[in-house]
Amino acid sequence: MHDQPAASHQSNGRREILTCLNPAAMAAGLTIGMPVADARAALHELQLVAQDDDECIRQMERLKPIFASFTPLFSLEKLHEGLYFGAYLNIRGCVPLFTDQESLLAALSEKLLALGHKHRMGLGAGDEEAWGQAIYGGQTINKGAHQHLPIAALRLPRQAGSSLRKLGCRNIADLQKIKGEDFAKRFGLAAWERLARFRGQLPSPPRKSEYREDDREITRDFALPLREEDCRPMLHLMLPELLRKLNDEGVMLQLLSVCLKSPDHSGRSSLQVMDVATQSPTNSEKIWSQLIDIELEKIGAHKSISNISMTAQVINGQPFPTPNLGANHDERQRRWLLERLSQRLGPHHVLGFQPGQSTLPERRACPVSAIYAEPMDMHAAPEDNICDPEEFLHPSVMLNPAEVIDLVVPPAHGEPPMRWRWRGVSHDRAAMFGPDHHVPEWWLDLPSWRGGMRSYWWVQNRAGQWFWMYRNKGAGRECWYVHGY
Structure with missing residues (x-):
């Protein structure tokens, strides 16, 4: 297979294209993203293998400890229309541990090769340049000038990329003759922002790191997929285990993320994600069970489920003074009603008003999500709540x-x-x-x-x-x- 040109392929929603090439295929002139029909026409002896998304995800998950040994700021991603799997590593603060950047990348590459993983790396000022260097650089470790990279390395919107190719632009060096303001007018603001981030003129969007120091996630794999009616009981069995972990750590739960994975007819998997939130941090099993039931009823689970994971977003303390709800039945019922309505309708559909920092009528009251609004201070002295009733009157519309x-x-x-x-x-x-x-x-x-x-x-x-x-x-x-x- 090493001597013969080979490639993996996957559908991008419109047609089958190449997603990964071996050195022989690259030497023959094939490129990532090329339609399979064009590749076969250009190279009859090309060996094709369908890309296995599930296996790619499992392999990337196994590499998390390797990435974490170099930097805690890393994220895994299924990139560019779901065709490429990779990881972003922010190594800015880790270079002093090595001689230079090249030494760090060489050490990482050596570890990956020792595990049998062929790979390509790209070094750039931001995510966009690093991605383009890794995918289109052609070497195991790619860095330095990016002018020779093709236009596809920018990942521009489809219409902008097509217009640039019609103008004869084939690589990034061809864009030097187009001024920034003219580029934005002709090809759109989104294309200009992509180019500016690639050149390092704009910062890349922040990414959520997948480094977890504490184990606040519970995962269950099922050899025989669960039926839809068995999903709810399984979630209720997993929840107490997660809450016990949080109680042992002395932290509170306010946002719970539940992922349901199910295989489809093609052998790949589809993912359902539901986020459940409360107005006040709590580790009450009864409250979380009822909110999960509401969200599950709203989205509807798949017919068969092969994997369930529950991830807790916790806080170490309460962000605002919370009254003694046990002593105030009406306040407790009000909050519970807000939590159920927000879970069923969405937090952005259940709003409350809080005083704004302005004397303008349209800015005196700011609409905020009721589930995240600061609760009333029930411990305040009665005289503190006495005010002119006209002062806080605000029209409903x-x-x-x-x-x-x-x-x-x-x-x-x-x-x-x-x-x-x-x-x-x-x-x-x-x-x-x-x-x-x-x-x-x-x-x-x-x-x-x-x-x-x-x-x-x-x-x-x-x-x-x-x-x-x-x-x-x-x-x-x-x-x-x-x-x-």
């Missing part, structure tokens, strides 16, 4: 921008109008209170506030609806607006 109303009966003495028309409906004033005067911070130059101070009123119509109105001068005359209701 804030209009942006505010909408002008038609005055049917003009206002008198600066008060809201007695009758007005808004959105095609007439309203008669039944009650009101105010005014509440607002001006923006002096350092903000907002065109909508150039009319000066606004006087806000809460006005109720005869149907019982409340409207948040203000008056302002616009187009040389005094106008009234509805800002919320």
